[in-house]
Amino acid sequence: xxxxxxxxxxxxxxxxxxxxxxxxxxxxxxxxxxxxxxxxxxxxxxxxxxxxxxxxxxxxxxxxxxxxxxxxxxxxxxxxxxxxxxxxxxxxxxxxxxxxxxxxxxxxxxxxxxxxxxxxxxxxxxxxxxxxxxxxxxxxxxxxxxxxxxxxxxxxxxxxxxxxxxxxxxxxxxxxxxxxxxxxxxxxxxxxxxxxxxxxxxxxxx
Amino acid sequence: xxxxxxxxxxxxxxxxxxxxxxxxxxxxxxxxxxxxxxxxxxxxxxxxxxxxxxxxxxxxxxxxxxxxxxxxxxxxxxxxxxxxxxxxxxxxxxxxxxxxxxxxxxxxxxxxxxxxxxxxxxxxxxxxxxxxxxxxxxxxxxxxxxxxxxxxxxxxxxxxxxxxxxxxxxxxxxxxxxxxxxxxxxxxxxxxxxxxxxxxxxxxxx
Numbered sequence: 001x002x003x004x005x006x007x008x009x010x011x012x013x014x015x016x017x018x019x020x021x022x023x024x025x026x027x028x029x030x031x032x033x034x035x036x037x038x039x040x041x042x043x044x045x046x047x048x049x050x051x052x053x054x055x056x057x058x059x060x061x062x063x064x065x066x067x068x069x070x071x072x073x074x075x076x077x078x079x080x081x082x083x084x085x086x087x088x089x090x091x092x093x094x095x096x097x098x099x100x101x102x103x104x105x106x107x108x109x110x111x112x113x114x115x116x117x118x119x120x121x122x123x124x125x126x127x128x129x130x131x132x133x134x135x136x137x138x139x140x141x142x143x144x145x146x147x148x149x150x151x152x153x154x155x156x157x158x159x160x161x162x163x164x165x166x167x168x169x170x171x172x173x174x175x176x177x178x179x180x181x182x183x184x185x186x187x188x189x190x191x192x193x194x195x196x197x198x199x200x201x202x203x204x205x206x
Numbered sequence: 207x208x209x210x211x212x213x214x215x216x217x218x219x220x221x222x223x224x225x226x227x228x229x230x231x232x233x234x235x236x237x238x239x240x241x242x243x244x245x246x247x248x249x250x251x252x253x254x255x256x257x258x259x260x261x262x263x264x265x266x267x268x269x270x271x272x273x274x275x276x277x278x279x280x281x282x283x284x285x286x287x288x289x290x291x292x293x294x295x296x297x298x299x300x301x302x303x304x305x306x307x308x309x310x311x312x313x314x315x316x317x318x319x320x321x322x323x324x325x326x327x328x329x330x331x332x333x334x335x336x337x338x339x340x341x342x343x344x345x346x347x348x349x350x351x352x353x354x355x356x357x358x359x360x361x362x363x364x365x366x367x368x369x370x371x372x373x374x375x376x377x378x379x380x381x382x383x384x385x386x387x388x389x390x391x392x393x394x395x396x397x398x399x400x401x402x403x404x405x406x407x408x409x410x411x412x
Contacts, residue, residue, distance in 0.1 A: 034328075035242075035244045035245075036241075036242025036243065036244050036245055037242065038241045038242050038244075038245035039241075039242055039243075039244035039245035115325075118383060119321075119325050122240075159402075160399055163391070163396075163399045164399075164403065166384070167377060167399070167400065167403050170377060170380045170381070170383070170384060171373060171376060171377045171380070173380065173383075174376045174377070174379065174380035174383070175376070177324060177376070177379075177380070178372070178376060185369070190369075193366055193369045193370075193373070194373065196365075197370065197373055197407050200406050200407050200409060201403050201406050201407060203406060
């Protein structure tokens with residue numbers, strides 16, 4: 001696993017303190033992405049972070065707690081990005097394009113984290129999965145509201161608002177699956193392409 | 207893991223013979239989907255199929271051979287569906303809509319298989335991954351050709367044909383991630399919604 005994700009932020013997982021707890025999260029993301037959650041042990045994660053298993057247990061009681069923290073921080077961040085764009089000034093088209101650009105950029109830059117979060121949802125404990133599903137419902141509601149406002153304002157023509165919302169979010173999330181930091185498109189370029197495609201999906205007035 | 211996938215075909219993996227080899231593939235898909243490739247042993251797979259590990263080795267020499275067979279059959283089938291629609295009569299819009307409906311239906315009905323195939327690509331041996339990537343390149347070429355033909359015929363307005371092709375395929379593939387057989391939309395309904403959204407993405411003439 002490369003450090004490609006580290007290009008997206010000055011310090012990945014900078015919100016996690018102390019430093020040892022942050023390093024363990026970074027190591028857990030890499031280990032889960034490479035081998036899958038179930039094939040990874042807390043010993044593997046501690047080893048990647050250059051720590052002993054005992055040092056890991058000071059910060060995280062279980063492997064599931066690591067997955068939950070990764071998933072929670074990732075979803076909180078994605079929701080905050082969408083809410084910032086939804087609450088900005090501008091037409092529905094400008095806000096929808098901004099939300100898509102921002103959401104795509106996050107999934108491109110943090111693609112390893114996003115893959116772990118998406119593909120290992122079933123490995124979360126029931127109460128944690130319920131909490132994450134609620135955050136996803138909120139992200140869906142933010143995008144649905146922008147689209148609904150555009151329809152009400154006569155800016156968009158959308159026969160199926162819930163279905164189109166689902167498709168817009170799915171299109172952006174799947175960037176994490178195929179995005180390659182060594183590929184020909186930068187996160188910003190994919191964001192610009194996708195913003196244009198999404199405005200076409202909602203038949204935005206030019 | 208439910209048998210929801212079995213609703214998509216009379217006999218899942220019916221192309222695989224003999225029957226013991228077919229049952230082992232079904233068991234491998236379920237095991238990989240639940241626990242991930244690396245956390246699954248050939249003993250787990252044999253046990254799910256009601257066989258001994260020795261009986262498994264008659265049909266598959268390694269766990270990787272099982273993943274390769276699953277991935278190969280899945281990709282062959284998806285490519286064949288796209289080629290059938292691309293080669294049908296009709297305008298570019300009709301063929302593109304048909305390809306999207308067919309590709310979406312496959313990813314919805316066979317969502318467990320599609321997830322394994324997508325998420326475990328890195329677990330394939332190098333020569334097998336190269337082979338699968340070539341099949342994906344061919345699927346991309348089929349869709350790109352329909353879009354290019356539509357542009358040439360003046361039916362579509364697409365500034366970035368490779369980028370739009372990538373987005374169309376990504377949108378359809380991600381159905382496998384979120385599709386829920388107990389959800390409110392059937393595979394055909396998702397296919398119809400997505401065909402409409404994709405025709406909007408290419409600005410098809412009405």
